[in-house]
Amino acid sequence: MAPTRAALGAWLLWTAQLLQALLPIAQVPSPPPIAVIVHRSNPVESVTFSELRRIFMLETQTWPHGRKITVVLREKGQPERAEAIRIICGLSEADYEKQILFRTFQGRVNIGPRSIQSASAMVRFVYSAPGAVGYLIADQVDPSVKLLRIDDLLPSDPRYPLRRSRRGVPEAER
Amino acid sequence: MTTGGVCRALMTATFIGVAAVQSDAQTADQHQDPMPADRPEIVAHAFGSVDWVAAQRSETPNSFFLGQLALFVNASINDRVSVLAELVVEASAATTKVTADLERLQLTYRMNDYLNISAGRYHTGIGFYNAAFHHGSYFETAVGRPRIFRFEDEGGPLPIHEVGLSVRGKVPKTDSALHYVAEVGNGRRWADAANQEGLDQNRAKSTNIGLSLRPESWRGAEVGASFYRDDVPVGTEPSVEHHIAAVYGVYRMPATEFMAEWLRLSYRHADSVTHYDNHGGYVQASRAFGKVRPYYRYDRLDINPDTPFIGDFGSSIKHVVGVRLDPIPWVGIKSQYERLYENGGPGANGVHVQLVFVF
Secondary structure (H helix, E strand, O other): OHHHHHHHHHHHHHHHHHHHHHHHHHOOOOOOOEEEEEOOOOOOOEEOHHHHHHHHOOOOOEOOOOOEOEEEEEOOOOHHHHHHHHHHHOOOHHHHHHHHHHHHHOOOOOOOOEEEOOHHHHHHHHHHOOOEEEEEEHHHOOOOOEEEEEOOEOOOOOOOOOOOOOOOOOHHHO | OOHHHHHHHHHHHHHHHHHHHHHHHHHHHOOOOOOOOOOOEEEEEEEEEEEEEEEOOOOOOOEEEEOOEEEEEEEEOOOOEEEEEEEEEEEOOOOOOEEEEEEEEEEEEEEEOOEEEEEEEEEOOOOOHHHHHOOOOOOOOOOOOOHHHOOHHHOOOOOOEEEEEEEEEEOOOOOOOEEEEEEEEOOOOOOOOOOOOOOOOOOOOEEEEEEEEOOHHHOOEEEEEEEEEEEEEEOOEEEEEEEEEEEEEEEEOOOEEEEEEEEEEEEEEOOOOOOEEEEEEEEEEEEOEOOEEEEEEEEEEEOOOOOOOOOOOOOEEEEEEEEEEEEEOOEEEEEEEEEEEEOOOOEEEEEEEEEEEEO
């Protein structure tokens, strides 16, 4: 009995050490979060998550300095669009479209969000539109646009609210 | 065709033309990156419905009919100025004749989120329902508006539409939670309503003020109240003072909807102390399970028969139980059972099916 027990103990120890060694390889790194970008001349440095939601829902349509806000999203059907709408507004893409049309029909919205084909086109648009607000995956941001802090946090902060989950589902909805 | 008919036909053609242009523009946008615009931008949509109704009453056979076709255009002239128009076309089920009504036409100046000024024909901000759903049956969960919010030409007791000025926005320093609306208009025309120019019949203007609270911590919830007043001329007799007080509570999220409103309509001859008070309101709840949304509405109107102007509108209680199905985006099918009690009489059953769509 004693040799068998010892062999089992050794096997368990070996398995545990093997798992410990392999675990970092098995872990999938978190995808970079969503970064909100504005024109470089925009004096706004930070907005709260609630304010950001109101901006993307077109409930807030002017910046504090008076300029009209132009919301820019990726094109319909692109996963980046649905993901951003889900993380920022807490809605599915279809519900978001319906809500924007509803508000337009009420006369509360002039023009809905602009649709942009690619990340580079998003940067070009925000670069050329002083009132624009758009978004990118954080590692796509370049210096031609300004990164907006959310709740005073940058995307590199672990407490940053616009984090994407590994499966594309925002952590807040899990 | 009369001159008015020609004008209406031209307006309708213009709307349809604008819609076609917009449709082309949207298609083109899908293949190129839009850049900041320096020209007017137009959004155009149409909201339509096809209905089938059956009632227990023997004088009304079950029938198909066409609902309203609301042609909606919103043009942004620049960052701050826009024009909104809603033209409703109603067609006979038996012929191809149509009647067109300009339900909304507003020029709006948006100074900022705190001050939006509109001039033109608007839906009054009395309560919640009227300025939320307008003529877009697609957005309404149930078939038809609550009895109290029925349109004027369908026997509704409220001033649903008015011509005048409207100011609305957020109240500063309330974290975007508190909203206001203030309106000044001609008031509802109770006598000689078919008058072509439709100018106000007296110097007194109708006014309406409202406040609503939308707390950020409880998204989708809104509570509010409004107060409307007007002096309505009655020929050579003293005018009638007309007040409408409304309170409401609403919770609307994609999956869950709860709406409740109550209104008090008061009338008093200027030389009398006698008040005629009337009440109306509804409670509506629905819950979506995927594409299916069951709903219920309790709808009530209590009219004092001695009340000026609306005394013969009749009182009613209606229970509505239905299901809405949204099989594909922008198309919905509503089926509902209705139990209607009018003027204290026995209940009558009815069924109403409505196909709604947006394009």
